Amino acid sequence: MDDILRAVEKQQTKQEIEQFSTGDIVRVHERVAEGTKERIQVFEGIVLKRSGGGTCEMITVRKISSGIGVEKIYPLHSPKVEKIELVKSNHIRQARPYFLRRLRRIR
Amino acid sequence: MTVGILSRKIGMTQLFDDGNAIGVTVVMAEPSTVVQIRRKETDGYDALQLGYQEVVQERRITRPMLGHFKKAGVVPHRHLFEVRVDDPARYKVGDKIGVEAFTKGDKVDVMGTSRGLGFQGVVKRWNFAGGPKSHGSHFHRGPGSVGNCVKPGRVVKGKKLPGHMGNRRRTMKGVEILRVDAEKNLLVLKGAVPGPRGGMLKLTRKGHG
Numbered sequence: 001m002d003d004i005l006r007a008v009e010k011q012q013t014k015q016e017i018e019q020f021s022t023g024d025i026v027r028v029h030e031r032v033a034e035g036t037k038e039r040i041q042v043f044e045g046i047v048l049k050r051s052g053g054g055t056c057e058m059i060t061v062r063k064i065s066s067g068i069g070v071e072k073i074y075p076l077h078s079p080k081v082e083k084i085e086l087v088k089s090n091h092i093r094q095a096r097p098y099f100l101r102r103l104r105r106i107r
Numbered sequence: 108m109t110v111g112i113l114s115r116k117i118g119m120t121q122l123f124d125d126g127n128a129i130g131v132t133v134v135m136a137e138p139s140t141v142v143q144i145r146r147k148e149t150d151g152y153d154a155l156q157l158g159y160q161e162v163v164q165e166r167r168i169t170r171p172m173l174g175h176f177k178k179a180g181v182v183p184h185r186h187l188f189e190v191r192v193d194d195p196a197r198y199k200v201g202d203k204i205g206v207e208a209f210t211k212g213d214k215v216d217v218m219g220t221s222r223g224l225g226f227q228g229v230v231k232r233w234n235f236a237g238g239p240k241s242h243g244s245h246f247h248r249g250p251g252s253v254g255n256c257v258k259p260g261r262v263v264k265g266k267k268l269p270g271h272m273g274n275r276r277r278t279m280k281g282v283e284i285l286r287v288d289a290e291k292n293l294l295v296l297k298g299a300v301p302g303p304r305g306g307m308l309k310l311t312r313k314g315h316g
Binding site: 001002004005007008009012031054055056075077078079080 | 117118120121122123125126128133135288291293295304305
């Protein structure tokens with residue numbers, strides 16, 4: 001039964017997604033609608049979390065924007081997420097590097 | 108034209124509609140076979156009797172049922188159900204009705220049996236607020252008072268009390284069909300439907316029991 005469900009999901013999951021895991025630094029290109037126009041907004045940060053599977057997979061990206069920590073959660077397979085670029089691959093010991101939130105400065 | 112089919116719930120997932128994620132239920136419906144046609148003249152109403160899921164071994168069904176299928180000249184089926192139609196003349200015994208009876212954007216009524224939750228208290232079953240958990244409270248999740256004293260001297264009918272919850276027939280009305288996959292016999296419905304995965308569901312065109 002799960003196979004059938006996966007097959008339905010597969011019609012909507014993106015085929016080529018760059019390989020990345022938590023701790024890596026990525027650049028997320030998001031399509032933002034402003035009035036009638038649409039532009040691409042880029043959000044670059046460190047991946048804190050990958051959760052869910054299939055079409056429901058979500059990623060949490062954190063960056064420090066003018067001194068304030070900002071986290072954005074994206075549905076990986078949303079058509080609004082244009083593409084995700086891997087900037088730098090980092091080796092971390094934790095599966096989810098939440099300790100970064102408590103650090104004074106990162107990057 | 109009214110058409111209904113039996114199906115099984117496969118499970119839920121989410122799909123995107125231009126950026127908005129929508130929760131959907133995937134349902135599988137192998138074609139049903141017309142076993143009998145009920146006519147206004149003979150039965151008082153127009154309907155199709157349909158069979159769902161062919162039986163592989165004949166000994167799995169009762170002899171009287173076997174006779175019913177033999178008379179119709181169709182393979183025995185595990186489930187029989189009826190759907191009302193306006194134009195019974197269009198169908199003949201042995202016809203197959205599958206997911207292609209519906210198209211994308213159609214609204215259907217989904218009938219199924221809700222999950223059985225067993226004997227439940229009043230907080231889960233009727234959304235009672237319950238009392239404070241602490242600060243000396245002796246009233247936690249109980250139903251509280253169920254009525255007055257000598258007048259009326261009984262509990263009013265329909266009083267919400269603990270009891271068996273779920274495992275009842277429930278109908279979701281006007282569920283939208285988002286996708287039809289005739290090759291794999293799949294339908295994608297918007298939102299949730301009653302019952303567990305693998306549960307039987309009867310889909311009929313909206314407003315036609």
